[in-house]
Amino acid sequence: MSQSPKSSRRDRQSSTIHGDDASRGGDVSEPVVEFGAVPLWLIVLLGILTYWAQLYLDHNAAGFQARVYGSFDSYAQVDSLQPKSDAEAFLARGKVVYEQTCGVCHQPTGLGSQSPLAPPLAGSEWVLTPGAGRPIVIAINGLQGEITVKGEKFNAAMPQGLTDTLSDTDLAAAISYIRQSWGNKASIVSPQQIKSYRDKFNGHPQWTAEELLQIPVEE
Numbered sequence: 001m002s003q004s005p006k007s008s009r010r011d012r013q014s015s016t017i018h019g020d021d022a023s024r025g026g027d028v029s030e031p032v033v034e035f036g037a038v039p040l041w042l043i044v045l046l047g048i049l050t051y052w053a054q055l056y057l058d059h060n061a062a063g064f065q066a067r068v069y070g071s072f073d074s075y076a077q078v079d080s081l082q083p084k085s086d087a088e089a090f091l092a093r094g095k096v097v098y099e100q101t102c103g104v105c106h107q108p109t110g111l112g113s114q115s116p117l118a119p120p121l122a123g124s125e126w127v128l129t130p131g132a133g134r135p136i137v138i139a140i141n142g143l144q145g146e147i148t149v150k151g152e153k154f155n156a157a158m159p160q161g162l163t164d165t166l167s168d169t170d171l172a173a174a175i176s177y178i179r180q181s182w183g184n185k186a187s188i189v190s191p192q193q194i195k196s197y198r199d200k201f202n203g204h205p206q207w208t209a210e211e212l213l214q215i216p217v218e219e
């Protein structure tokens, strides 16, 4: 009789592995596909990878903002988002500083307010002097007592020390901003000007309107 293919393979194996067939458990069956449990380390590794990917996206994907990912409608729109010049960037900085440091009282509109009482800066003769000395020292040391602004009398107090933590550049930007906004048209101010007024009037008490007249209108 002829041998079955199974037994002939077993014979071939036992001849090459020196006959220790018993230790291999006898029959050598075909490999089969089975479902095994996913190892725990793989689950943990995937968890760590997902977490890392989340952090990576948070830091690098610009929050999926439309302005970053969305397409632009026209060249004009792209152009409008480019910073124009150093002067514009300086005034844009000034707007931020103004709104944080002065805007609560004088308002983002520059029109002042009733509560807290603060006079307008838009069109104010104290802001629009040819040289910026007066608005600079007001911002550095504050102001109190009666003052007339655009024909209207005010008598309140602007505190001292409001701008102590601002850099010369930030204060220069803010004063430049109030001199160039809301229809105001006066020269911009340099950080060097701020520094020289700070050196000169460091520790000066709050100004009064009368005292301010000693600060020359021109520089």
Ligand code: HEC
Residues within 6 Å of the ligand: 098, 101, 102, 103, 104, 105, 106, 116, 117, 118, 119, 120, 121, 124, 125, 126, 127, 134, 135, 138, 139, 143, 144, 145, 146, 147, 149, 154, 155, 156, 157, 158, 159, 162, 163, 174, 175, 178
């Ligand atoms: C806490 C409220 C307050 C803040 C903040 C404030 N001011 Fe004033 N400011 C006043 C008041 C009140 C007066 C009028 C004082 C008076 O009656 O003597 C005044 C007056 C002025 C004046 C002169 C009058 C006029 O209207 O032109 C200028 C200039 C001025 N402030 C600029 C600034 C700038 C610049 C800042 C920010 C760096 C600032 N102020 C922050 C309350 C404030």
